[in-house]
Amino acid sequence: MSAIASSKPSRSASAIVASTASGYHLLKIDGYTRTKGVRTGDKIKSRPFTVGGHKWHIDYHPNGFNSEDADYISLFLVLDDNVTTAVKAQQRFCFADEVKGQAPSLTSASINNYTSQKGWGWGTWTFIKRAELEKSNHLKDDSFTIRCDIVVIQEYRAEDFTPTAFVSVAPSDLHQHLGDLLKTEKGADVVFEVGGETFAAHRCVLAARSPVFSAELFGGMKEGNTAGVVRIDDMEAQVFKALLCFAYTDSLPKPEEEDVMYQHLLVAADRYNMDRLKSICEEKLCNYIDVGTVATATILALAEQHHCEGLKKACLHFLGTPANLRALLDSDGFDHLSRSCPSIMKKLIAMLAFT
Incomplete structure (x- = not known):
């Protein structure tokens, strides 16, 4: 040859x-x-x-x-x-x-x-x-x-380019497997009691997703009785359920009342130091700032109390329009804001002086 x-x-x-x-x-x-x-x-x-x-x-x-x-x-x-x-x-x-x-x-x-x-x-x-x-x-x-x-x-x-490989790698389905783990409760080693309901979960998953959960479940702040039950007060069951869903899957179920749910979730995310979830809630709530003066006042109070600078700026930008600011001052939302978050009142009064 x-x-x-x-x-x-x-x-x-x-x-x-x-x-x-x-x-x-x-x-x-x-x-x-x-x-x-x-x-x-x-x-x-x-x-x-x-x-x-x-x-x-x-x-x-x-x-x-x-x-x-x-x-x-x-x-x-x-x-x-x-x-x-x-x-x-x-x-x-x-x-x-x-x-x-x-x-x-x-x-x-x-x-x-x-x-x-x-x-x-x-x-x-x-x-x-x-x-x-x-x-x-x-x-x-x-x-x-x-x-x-x-x-x-x-x-x-x-x-130049490399032709398509003979082996096709499927996209990651880790979130799906972890979500199934949450649904089936297989291997769960901790139970949370929230708002009269119980939720079984896995300590390692929660500790990996939240430094607060890590401290509570494994550190010096370790919580839970001998039966492995952790009681959580000041939170609704549906909010904690959504928080667990995000911890396992990095996504949220679609809530019925989006603005109310995202307000509660923002508080929960701040409580457990889950920064990505907190940012998602901030972004979502920006869409509800102009729905009504009461909603705007509530969202502004949350932004101030939980150190959400982006959400706070969005609220103040909306209130920078004189008509919007006057509508807030004449509403029940202003009374709520003055009671719940007096620290923001100086800012609003200064804005009013320039209208």
């Missing part, structure tokens, strides 16, 4: 990759009913913003882009830069309160060519019917917020 015939064929692989930059812009329509006076075809421009090294703005048409869409709200992303070649980008509009957790994927969105010379952009003529918006939960206190996600395609390049 010749040397040529016995040599192995060479192998190589390459890929063409689209380099991208992504971001999003939140556009709040505050005073929606007043914008309805804008004529069909006319627009209101957002402030400019930057994504992928280019300046953009959003055109908001309260009564549609043309007569055929007069019953709808129209939205368009417009390039604000002067460019010699078209900018390739993808965009998608949605209500900001629809985005939970990870940002929506734009993989299926169309790739559009944006140019500054045309004077118009790409978007949707029929984002939502005004009648539907006015009946929906998106409209609160005559306001709603639009989120525009953008992916800018910056360049195409070729690079």
Whole structure:
């Protein structure tokens, strides 16, 4: 056999990759009913913003882009830069309160060519019917917020890559196994009594997830009688159940009354020094600040008492609007705040002096 015939064929692989930059812009329509006076075809421009090294703005048409869409709200992303070649980008509009957790994927969105010379952009003529918006939960206190996600395609390049391996590794299912361990109570070695209910759990899991549980179950603060029962006061059973679920699975069940549950969970997370759970509760509660003055006062008090700086800043930002601050001062929420958290009163009084 010749040397040529016995040599192995060479192998190589390459890929063409689209380099991208992504971001999003939140556009709040505050005073929606007043914008309805804008004529069909006319627009209101957002402030400019930057994504992928280019300046953009959003055109908001309260009564549609043309007569055929007069019953709808129209939205368009417009390039604000002067460019010699078209900018390739993808965009998608949605209500900001629809985005939970990870940002929506734009993989299926169309790739559009944006140019500054045309004077118009790409978007949707029929984002939502005004009648539907006015009946929906998106409209609160005559306001709603639009989120525009953008992916800018910056360049195409070729690079080497390793072909797909023959062995496919499944994603981690540790959370599922630990969740099953909690449900089946197999190997449980501690029982908690909370709000008249009992919950079986595993000391090692809880100690690994919370330094407070670690101290209580293994350290000098070790709790529990000879039967291994730990009594927890000042907490509802459903709150502790959600806390256990997070400790085992790093996720939370969907509560019925989200704002109330997240308030209680924030207190519980602070009590057991579970920082990630505490941050999740802070983020969730930011969405309920403008629901009502009583809710805002309660959330602000919690933020102050439990050292939640991000949540506190969100509350004060909302109260930075004179109308919102006056509404709080005239409500029962102010009385609750003054009784439960007097430390924040100086801040509010100072804010009132500048309104």
